[in-house]
Amino acid sequence: MTLLDVTIVNVALPSIEGSLEAGPSELQWILAGYTLAFGLALVPAGRLGDVYGRRNLFLIGLAAFVVTSAACGLVQSGPALAGVRFAQGLAAGVLNPQVIGFIQDLFKGPERGRAFGLFGATIGVSTAIGPLAGGALLAIFGEGEGWRSVFLVNVPIGLVLLPLAWKLLPRPEKKPEQKGARLDVVGSLLLAAAVVAIMWPFVTSTSEGSGGGSGDAAASAPSPAWWVIGVGAVLIAALVWWERRVTARGGLPLIPGNLLRVPSFTFGVGVSTLYFLSFTGIWLASTLYLQSGLGLSPLQAGLVLTPFSVAGAIAATLGGRWISRIGRPLVVIGIAITVVALAALDLVVMTVPEPTVIWVAAGILLFAGFGNGLVISPNQTLTLARVPPIDAGAAAGSLQTMQRLGAAIGVSANAAAFFAVLAATDSYTDAFATSLRVVVGVMLVALVIAVVDWRRRSDVHESAVESAS
Template identity: 50%
Template sequence: MSAAHTPSTVDAAENRRRWQAVGVGLVAAFMTLLDVSIVNVAVPSIDKALHATPSDLQWVLSGYALTFGLALVPAGRFGDARGRRNAFVFGIALFTVTSALAGLATSPTWLVAARLLQGAAAGVVNPQVIGLIQELFRGPERARPFGLLGATIGISTAVGPLLGGLLIAIGGEEHGWRWVFFVNVPVGILALILGWRLLPGRPEGKSTQRRLDPVGVLLLGVGVVLILLPLVQEQQWHTPWKWALIPAGLVVLVGFGLWERSYGRHHEPLFDLRLFTFQSYTLGSLIALIYFGGFTAIFFIFTLYLQNGLGYSALISGLAITPFALGSAASAILGGRIVNRFGRPLVGIGLLAVVIGLAAVVVALRLAPDAPTPWVTAGPLLVAGLGSGLVIAPNQTLTLAQVPVPQAGSGAGMLQTGQRIGAAAGIAAVGSMFFSSLADSHGDWTAAFEGALILATGIVVLALIAALIDILRTRDHAKN
């Protein structure tokens, strides 16, 4: 399948085949991103079944995110160099096997090890999906598949607690948590078969001997781990020295940048730093990093508030987040279609809607403190979800618009690495405020939730400011 076709030269059969390939990629992306949030509601059941320590449970949740972020850029580079189908099929196979192993776990150590490998597999799969869209579509026609990918990201993140609650309700308190992992197995097998059949192989004439820059892989990996570790272990590591790992990680990342610049003079680097000369890529990556810091933390604290604070079941807690998921899905598809017409201002409108919706959640809880929380928050969360759909998909389209296809995988991997770091930092900061407020207020869950939600909203405001800077700079440039 040639990647050089334009909409006018793509015949019906080839167009159908590329959409089938993207469909397989979206299913895989949904499955891997779902596992970021679906396990949250299973933690109480895992605790009872395996007698896990708080540290074990933290690693079950955060270990996945750690190895996910670690694998993204190297896996994207591997897909660029050796073909996306090979990397995709390997990642899906590993994800399917490790999901089964997680479901069969008989000890916390077993489960943590399976989750670490499962996260690495997810990190292999996801850059291939974005790179596939970059490879099969050109220019404005990328907007629609990126819109669908944005909807997939939004839905998978928000619907995880709902699906987890359903599976636990069906499987029972003792074994329901295992089905949170087992559900991936049949989907993974199907994606594996269809991925091998439908995804394009390595383009003809493309060298299989391109170097994979092992020094760059090592430096980037060490830097990402040093930054993510204190964030994902924020509740378990009580020493203040843990924060020294973050500046150490930044130093290593500076070393990574220097190495890539030197290595890139004679070989193809792991990540081409020249991508940051594109304003669209730099600003879009910054917006994504900040937004995921506020966006992901919302579901973390809301699930804790509903289940542990107010006593709602895992299923009801999941249903309460559904308005956000539905709004995000609807607007992401729309945003993907109209982003080429409106550009970055569309992202700004989406961020503003998210801020308004989250602020309205706080107002609603204060105006109706005795009403059922899922009902009171449904409308504001729908507004926030509608805004979120106008952020993720359009921002992704704009960020990757100028990235050359040969760097699509590594460029997408770096973008997603920023999202993982942002999500971990946001959960650490917002979660820390949530738990400290809970302790200071002697168990006032509503006050703790409202304070943490205000902080999450403030993080989204920072993303809005970054978007406004980009909008104003673009407008000034157009005038000149």
């Protein structure tokens, strides 16, 4: 439901823009603010789940998500929607790490890989339903105010899930090492401040004038405060110092230091962060290109994007079965397929005329989605494979925080590039092609890191074989 809310909102963006008279900066905040808040809550919520029980945090997060979804559907202005979306992101951030923590607790070995595969397939189905559901709701309720139903649809779903979760989720069992443990409040505040500082220039980098055709308006926009990233780096250093102090005093750190000494975790987080930074930024650009550039309705745009999500759901299920046998090469193959497909989409967008480009793009997105499905869930399995159960929530929260940080930067940076090219050329085709090139460039870096980890794992395996012989 939390990820359905991302794709379903993408389709509704033009409707929100018209109804609330929201400019490019507000649209960015509606998307990136949700992602930013999501990232702020993940690590503290994951640690709270470790200590006080994942069931309790899951129920709190789900209830809060229902309330904030209702509030999103009732607001009357762009800034108000951006603010409530931030609160909705916090609720999603409380909810999500508990799911991964449950998988870590309840499944072992190949079964865990299959569980993550089903989790990934669920994500794929959610993203597949999102554009179609959003388009259908806008078609039923009208593009003027129909966007409100996009948020309100979460309310009945959540009200059904709450009693089921209360009845079915296992109750927490407090472990000896968790007795007397409390949340690291100082560490949580330092992490939150660091994430906000690093994110701030990106979510404020597109001005009201950058979405239009006036180059003068774009040029007169205030420059983002890039120096704030330096403040974020200082805060991260302070967080590291504080966490070491907490550990030395026998406390329970927000981010366990031993996680950074697990190579599979650090490489996996690196791949995941860069991958999310790359591909999440394309959804805003593709929605604007299809609807504003090609004149498609929200439902038609959703149908064009659906092959990506459907193929991703199928591939995630298969990847969950294959990951225990194939390992890191499966992720390398997935990224490579996605890179080739998106590069081909760039070529098609620039050379194939309308309306043929719509059909060809949908076909290419099928391959891109299949590659995507071989990346996210399999990489998650590899990343968390050697994490001890006591740290499962913190590890899941850390992984998802970096994913959300990458996603928020990706959405904002990609939108900034899109609107800058649109302002300079007044061409949605050129703007979308630029977005695709940004995505492919960052994704290639993720591919390099995945290959390095593959070689590292191969070297470790060969050394172990030689030692045994």
